[in-house]
Every structure is written in C-alpha cells, then in structure tokens.
Amino acid sequence: MTDTTIKNDHYYMQLAIQEALKAETIGEVPIGAVLVYDGEVIASSFNLRETLETTASHAEMIVIDQGNQHFNSWRLEDCTLYVTLEPCPMCAGTIVQSRIKRVVFGALDPKAGCAGSLMNLLQDDRFNHQVDVTSGVEEEVCASLLQNFFKKLREQKKQRKQLRKPRESTEE
Ligand SMILES: [Zn+2]
Numbered sequence: 001m002t003d004t005t006i007k008n009d010h011y012y013m014q015l016a017i018q019e020a021l022k023a024e025t026i027g028e029v030p031i032g033a034v035l036v037y038d039g040e041v042i043a044s045s046f047n048l049r050e051t052l053e054t055t056a057s058h059a060e061m062i063v064i065d066q067g068n069q070h071f072n073s074w075r076l077e078d079c080t081l082y083v084t085l086e087p088c089p090m091c092a093g094t095i096v097q098s099r100i101k102r103v104v105f106g107a108l109d110p111k112a113g114c115a116g117s118l119m120n121l122l123q124d125d126r127f128n129h130q131v132d133v134t135s136g137v138e139e140e141v142c143a144s145l146l147q148n149f150f151k152k153l154r155e156q157k158k159q160r161k162q163l164r165k166p167r168e169s170t171e172e
Pocket residue numbers: 058060087088089090091092
C-alpha cells in the first residue's frame with residue numbers, strides 16, 4: 001500500500017465518520033458510509049433504521065442504492081465503499097452482488113461482522129465476486145463513536161428507570 005492510498009483511506013473514512021455523527025444527532029446508531037468512484041464521493045449516508053423503521057436501512061445499503069441511481073446500474077464495479085463499522089451479512093451480501101471492488105471499514109463488529117469477524121462473505125472464492133478489504137482505518141474513532149453512543153443509551157435507560165420509580169404510585 002502506498003502512502004497516497006493510506007492518506008486517501010483516512011480522508012474518506014473521515015467523511016464516513018461525519019455521516020455517522022449525523023446519525024447520532026437524530027438518535028440513530030452512529031454508522032456512516034461513503035461510496036467513492038475515481039476519487040469522487042458519489043454517495044454518502046448513514047444508518048436510518050430507527051427513523052425509517054426499515055430493516056434494510058443500513059448505511060451501506062443506502063449508499064449502494066444511491067450509487068445504483070448515480071450510474072443507473074446495479075453494477076458498482078470500480079467503486080470503493082468506506083464504512084465506519086464492519087459490514088453485517090446483509091450488507092456484505094449486497095456488496096458482493098453489486099460487484100463493488102473494494103471495502104474499507106473502521107471498527108470490527110464481533111457480533112455481526114461478515115468481513116472477517118464471524119465469517120468473510122466478501123472474500124469467499126466460492127462466490128463469483130471477491131472484494132478487496134482493508135480494515136482498521138480510523139478504527140479507534142469509529143469504535144468509540146459506537147461505544148459512547150451505547151454508553152449514553154444505557155445511562156438514559158437507567159435514569160428513566162430511576163425517574164419512573166417514585167412516580168408509579170401517583171400515575172393516572
Ligand atoms: Zn448492514
């Protein structure tokens with residue numbers, strides 16, 4: 001890997017992190033993605049599962065959709081997908097289907113990651129397409145975004161519980 005590639009990966013991952021931060025501001029799990037073709041960002045989005053109440057609204061799925069619209073094609077050959085968290089089975093499957101050339105991700109997902117953690121759908125040579133994978137770019141930032149989000153969520157839940165207790169007797 002050349003210095004330029006490393007620099008570029010960090011640059012684009014920073015953009016994906018910016019997307020993840022947008023998710024966080026609306027209470028979504030902070031995961032962001034950008035799709036890059038020929039050095040140009042052609043799609044960017046973030047996890048919208050809670051907002052849209054749709055199972056498939058992961059950041060990767062949304063940018064792939066935008067990429068399809070951009071090229072008016074289901075094939076996204078020569079595109080690189082940057083995502084802050086290791087893709088899940090659904091997204092990894094869609095990445096293979098879309099023929100995306102390369103995936104760069106930040107944090108590992110030991111509970112759902114299918115780009116090496118639980119399995120590696122992106123590089124299984126039994127499929128008709130394999131993806132180049134680079135992991136761990138801006139890993140600490142990407143991981144701490146998620147850790148802080150879930151920590152805050154747990155604290156809020158705890159607070160709500162504590163608030164609820166004395167009120168129970170006077171409710172209604
Ligand atoms: Zn996913």
